[in-house]
Amino acid sequence: MKIENRTELKEYRTECQKRQRAKCRVLICGGTGCLAGGSDKIYQKMLELTKNDGNVSVEFGAEIAHTKVMKSGCHGFCEMGPLVRIEPHNYLYIKVSPDDCEEIYQKTICEGKSIERLLYHMDGQVYASQEEIPFYAKQTRLVLKNCGHIDADHIEGAMVVGAYSALEKALFEMTPESVIDMIYESNLRGRGGAGFRTGRKWKQVASQKEKIRYVVCNGDEGDPGAFMDRSIMEGDPHRMIEGMMIAAYAVQAQEGYIYVRAEYPLAIQRLETAIHQAEEIGILGDHILGTNFSFRLHINRGAGAFVCGEGSALTASIEGKRGMPRVKPPRTVQQGLWAKPTVLNNVETYANVPMIIQNGAEWYLGIGTPESPGTKAFALTGNVRNTGLIEVPMGITLREVIYDIGGGIQNGKKFKAVQIGGPSGGCLTEKQLDSKMDFDSLAKIGAMIGSGGLVIMDENTCMVEVARFFMSFTQRESCGKCVPCREGTKRMLEILERIVAGNGKPTDIDELRELADMIESTALCGLGKSAPKPVISTLNAFAEEYREHIEDKKCKTGVCTNLRQFQIDLDICKGCSKCARNCPAGAIEGELKSPYHINQEKCIKCGACMEQCPFKAISVAR
Known part of the structure; x- marks a missing residue:
């Protein structure tokens, strides 16, 4: 069916609500983390167990399914996955395996009782519902509100929780100018890192004389350990798409591009499905909801370069060029994609837009701080x-x-x-x-x-090694276009590697600071300018650790292998000789049934003695 006006949209949403009604909903986490832990097998097993529960009953004139098994997006509590949420009881079962499915079906779905061993336990307390768990209770989930609570693969689930109602409001009750004004007044700031005011960016694009304009979403998310945008794309893709459509309406753009890392195959799949479903019902395409607004979305897969998170490098990559930053001005708002005015925000920023349009700028300003609301x-x-x-x-x-x-x-x-x-x-x-x-x-x-x-x-973390790790990442990901970043980060990495290897020099700290200052002052793009931050912040806060590594040739955490010193506690050692027999360098000396000692000149820092000691008498010297 094609929705051709506002009335038909409301009717479609009502139909979705009817079809989605169920006495019991089983939401199995289908995010990347839980899928890696085997949640897909749990999903298949639950489908099999509940196949006869798919029948419907009639209550108050409405058909209601007995049980609906759905694959949701990320619930957020990734360490405890695979996760299964059972509604209406709001039980959250953690670390579920396919072997647990029959018990879940019999005891929870059929009888409504919880399975205590699958509930979250902390400090002797058992948490019966998801909302009571401290991990969730202390959060304010707005952007992530639907992740883990709706079917991530079908537009009907998103429609039930209000998807595209903000777009409807924008198209029929607001002008493009009033949309921009509301986003500006809300003081929504970009969630990609720089914190630039979103409404200001939209105003700049809308004011350009050039009428061909683009809306681009940065879903590249290259930081190690970061997966916020990925979870939104996987768990609630229609929210982000709706935000992009509102932005397009505001600046009168007709084409949009979502730039996603190729390493996010599930996010790409869910986005492709969401776009196809929105096109099928007429939410995306020409003359949306019978208006003069037309908009089409495309997905571009990035090759995984960290630098493509930078705006000008990202747009160059979409154009088929090598992803490298360019000198500014002109800025992206003036000459972005194909040298046309471009709105470029990240996934989370766009995901904030629908609720601001729906609830108003004043509501949004009531959350967070005045200068950083939301x-x-x-x-x-x-x-x-x-x-x-x-x-x-x-x-x-x-x-x-x-x-x-x-x-x-x-x-x-x-x-x-x-x-x-x-x-x-x-x-x-x-x-x-x-x-x-x-x-x-x-x-x-x-x-x-x-x-x-x-x-x-x-306390067991070596901060010098932390600085080396992050510098290794930024140096490896440097695009090489500008000398300060290409050569400066390489030099900083060489110094850090020398320090953790035990070959640090007294002049190394001063040289690191000089190089950092040079890179911050002269690098071409924001990523290059901020590359030295982990080194400078660790130098400022943990200068004594750097000095220990350089002057004393010691890493008190024992992380830097070449700087470890093992010691034997003479009061604990029983003289069993197991450490001496397993030392490949013959560095442990002593007599049977008497405490042994380590010859530091012979020791090769391998740690075999500590691993073999049955009495835990050997440790790293602090």
Whole structure:
């Protein structure tokens, strides 16, 4: 069917609501993480078990399915996957396997009872419903509201929760100018990292004399450990598409492009399905809902270059050229895709647009902070008890995220630092745990939100190695166009590799700072300018660790293999000789039944002795 006017859209939404009604809904996480853990087998097994429950009954004149089994998008609690949510009870079953399916069917679907061993447990407490789990209870899920709660493969599920109602409002109740004004007044800032005001960008495109304009979505998301945009594309693709359509209406564009990493095959598949379904019913295409507005969407697969997250490199890649940044001005809003005015925002930014149009700028300004309103999605990873995808109001503190939502540091370890903003961000320490997480507050302390990566590190993390890891990434991903980034990052990486190998020089710290200053001042694009941030932030906060590596030739965490020093606790050693017998260098000396000792000159730092000691008498010297 083709929806040709506003009335038919309302009728279609009503039909979707009727068809989606069910006494019991089984939502099996179909996000990339849970699929990797075998959720597809769980989905097939539940379909098989409930095949006779697909019949309908009539209640108050409406047909209601007994059981609906659906594949949802990411629920967010990735560490606990595969995840299964059972409604209307709102049970969230964690770490489910196909072997659990029959018990779920018999006890929960048929009898309505929970299975306690599959529920989330923390500090002796069992959480019966998903909403009670601290990981979810402390969040404000707006952009991610539907992820994990609707069928990610069918437009009907999105329609039931209001998809395209904001587009309907924009087309029939607002002018393009009033749409832009509302986005501007809401102070929505780009969620891709720079935090540029979205309404201002749209105004600049709309004011250009050139009438051929484009809307582009940056779904490249290249930061290590980041998967916010991927989860939106996989779990609620119609929300992002609707945001792009509203942007297109606002600036009077007729063509849009979604640039997605080729490493996101499931996101691409879900987007292709969503676009096809929207075209089939007439939401996308010519004369949408009987209006003069026409819009078509295309998907471009990126080759995985980190630099293609930069606007001018991204548009060059769509055009079939090598993805490399160019000198600005002109900016993308003036000459972007095919040298035409272009609105370029990331997935999360577009996903915010429909709810702003639906609820108004004032509503949006009531969330977060005045200068950074709304929420932000973060990928919470590293040495924290609860990892996964979270969404919180702007202005929340790091302490709240790490301890209230993340559950604190794993294994009772002490918090050491958090890398925020990916390779372009910086490290924050315990002194900054109460810092507010918004664009301006983080900028004041030398960090940035970036796309939303949060890597938590405990006391056993070597900060010099962390700096080396991120510099290795940015150096490898440098496009090579400008000398400061191409050669400067290479030189910084060489110095860091020398330090962690135990060959650091007294002049290395000064040289790292000089190189960082040069790159920040002269690199061509924003990615190059921010490349030294992890090094500078770790140098500022953990200077003593650098000095230990360089002067004392010691890594107290034991991470840097060449700088480890093993020691034997004479009070624990029983003289069994197992360590000496397994040492490949013959570095452990002593007599049977008497404490042994390690000859540091012979020791090759392999750690075989510590692995073999049955009494745990051997440790890394701190």
